Amino acid sequence: MGDLIFVGDVGGIKIHNGPVVPPCPPPDIDLGAWEKSIQKLKDLNPSILVLTHFGEVNQPAEHLDKLEKMLHDWANWMKPHYEQNSDPVEITPKFVEYTTDQLRKLGVSEEDISRYDKANPSWMSVMGLLRYWKLKDQGRL
Helix, strand or coil, X not given: CEEEEEECHHHCEECCCCCEECCCCCCXXXXXXXXXXXXXXXXXXXXXXXXXXXXXXXXXXXXXXHHHHHHHHHHHHHHHHHHCCCCHHHHHHHHHHHHHHHHXXXXXXXXXXXXXXXXXXXXXXXXXXXXXXXXXXXXXX
């Protein structure tokens, strides 16, 4: 068993005991590469992950599973908007509403929703995820 691993953005963002969310700002988000990184972390079997944003995670495998699930959820939310060539200006408030509603449904307080927004503003993920689908569509990922 590994001991403790300090992770960057690959470990996601977690405020207090809230859910883990993926930081997806541009320029390049590569779900395949991210999944490989998550698997490498799982294979190391650490007892603790230390997140850049914020703190220790004592159940790394569960945390990473939830991160991967949320990453795919966000990417799949964005895919039809990419396919319809939606204007990022129009879909950004819809995505912010979607991610905010997700946090509320997961029991996150309004105060911590504000903290998530400061640590990982979901509006930044719109361009990152749209670019991911574009590069994937072009065969560059």
